[in-house]
Amino acid sequence: MTSRVVIVGGGIAGLAAAEALSRTGVFQRGEMQVVVAESRRNTGGRAGSFVEPSTGQAVDYCQHVAMGCCTTLLDLLERMKLLDRFQCYDELTFYHPQHGFSRFRPSRWLPPPLHLSSALSSLKHLTKKNQREIRAALWRLMRTSEFDLIDVTALDWLRSNEQSEDTLEKFWDVILVSALGDVPERVSMAAARKVMIDGFAGARHASxxxxxxxxxxxxxxxxxxxPLAQRGVAFELGHAIRELNWDAETNRWNVERSGADPQVADHVIVATPWHISRRWFPQAWGDQPTDGRSDRIGPATAFASSPITGLHLWLDRSLTSKPHVVMVGTLAQWFFQDPIKTTENMSPAEGVYHQVVISGRHAGSDWPKDKLVSEVVRELSEAFPEAGTPKVLKSRVVTDPHAVFSVSPETQVRRPASKTSRPGLHLAGDAVATGWPATMEGAAISGQMAAKSVLGSLVATEDQELSVPSELKRGWLARRLIR
Known part of the structure; x- marks a missing residue:
């Protein structure tokens, strides 16, 4: 009998689930059908783009980046022959208004985690006192397990480990807000440890x-x-899912769609963003419905969202040859200018494309868009004075209020597993309990977890075990120093 799997949501999590299932023997023998149902007319979800009307240029909603520690995502891209669509950089550039530019590049000769020492010393905006405090905190963090930090906020832990307000502002806020999408006073220190240890200290090339x-x-x-369609995965695009109902008589799911015939499925992988998945299946997320209605969730039980804003700027000139800069002490947090994207199909009259990313709530969150653009362009003009004062030919501000979930201690302990108590129901998405914060890596891992959950529900098959990539290998010193 052929099992039918419907994946609801065509973002990275849904695509990862489809790719994982498509390389199993049970699928290749024709014993499983896989359908990806996506409400938009393109896949990718939040990792998508809009078309700038006047130029026809595809512009990403918000700049996405991966890190070397994102082994599941990079392995997935490699298998799909898409890794060459990404550019790898082994160093970062930091900018501070009072201290200019600094180059952050881990040592090629010292073993991890010592390879970060010289890179930390190169940041001009950090005083010797800042650096001593950071090194002491990183040492304690390496010696503390993630489990011991899950119910502690980053701010409480950092303050208890003698991090001054100056060090918090110049270093920890910069790294954690950018990586976790929220301020240290709200995020779990366990999530912060994931960023600092797995993302920087644990292995060479992790950063x-x-x-x-x-x-x-x-x-x-x-x-x-x-390529997935060539393997036999079906895609149903442009029809929103209205309802998912379990039919006890047929032991199958009924998938009701807007503007299209319903589908039936033996297994459903819900790979939508968490705030949508929770509306459909609140109990799977540990929520208690109010007023006896499954579509109403009490506000006290809700996962908190954190916004990300992308400022898309078309200027009359290129500001710098640097492809990206981490901005410290400014409203802007990340600056990007990709020479390939900038020059492709663009005439000088249409402008040179730049993007600035601001994560979380910020000082300009409630400003009019024109004021926000004006302030950011002023900061960029001061950062790159050699380019002269740029003229903004056009701009667009895109804020996603649900860009990421806030990885608070309360949220961390309530993130659900892929396998649920409902028959044939599996969860995917970056808010599933992957151990990662809201990242492309977390989404890719969750898709593979959901695929394994489906396979584990099938009657004895040799395909229950999916090959998955391992984390970056830690060197001998890192294995001894990091718990």
Missing amino acids: DVWVPRRPLSEIFGDGFRE
């Missing part, structure tokens, strides 16, 4: 930055769909 060289809508759109 490499992988930046897309092509629009996300191309990479996670046709780039994924076409």
Whole structure:
């Protein structure tokens, strides 16, 4: 009998689940059908793009980057022959208004985690006192297990470990807000440890930055769909899912869609963003419905969302040859200018494309968009004075209020597993309990977890075990120093 799996949501999690199932023997023998149902007309979800009307240019909603520690995502891109659509950088550039630019590059000769020492010393905006405090905190963090930190906020732990307000502002806020999408006073220190140890200290190349060289809508759109369709995965695009109902008589799921015939499924993988998945299945997320209605959730039990804002700027000149800069002590947090994207199909009259990313709530969150653009352009003009004062030819501000979930201590302990108590129901998405914060890596891991959950529900099959990539190998010293 052929099992039918419907994946609701065509973002990275849904695509990862489809890819994992498509390389199993049970699928290749024709004993499983896989359908990806996506409400939009393209796959990719939040890792997508919009088309700038006046130029026809595909512009990412918000700049996405991966790191070298994101082994599941990088392995997935490699299998899909898409890794060459990303550019790898082994160093970062930091900018501070009072101290200018600093180059952050881990040592090629010292073993991890000592390879970060010289890179930390190179940051001009950090005083010797800042650096001593950071090194002491990183040492304690390496010697503390993630389990012991899950119910502690980052701010409480950092203050209890003698991090001054100056060090918090110049270093920890910069790294954690950018990586976790929320301020240290709200995020779990366990999530912060994941960033600092796995993302920087644990292994060589963990802190490499992988930046897309092509629009996300191309990479996670046709780039994924076409090869998966060739394997036999079906895609149903442009029809929103209205209801998911379990039929006890047939032991199958009924998938009701807007503007299309319903589908039936033996297994459903819900790979939508968490705030949608929770509306459908609140109990799977540990929520208690109010007023006896499954579509109403009490506000006290809700996962908190954290916004990310992308400022898309078309200027009359290129500000710098640097592809990206971490901005410290400014409203802008990340600056990007990709020479490939900037020059492609763009005439001088249309402008040179730049993007600035601001994570979380910030000082300009409630400003009019014109004021926000004006302030950010002023900061960029001061950072790159050699380019002269740029003229803004056009701009667009895109804020996603649900860009990431806030990884608070309360949220961390309530993130659900892929396997649920409901028959044939599996969860995917970056808010599933992957051990990662809201990242492309977390989404990719969750998709593979959901695929394994489906396979584990099938009657004895040799395909229950999916090969998955291992984390970056830690060197001999890191294995001894990091718990």
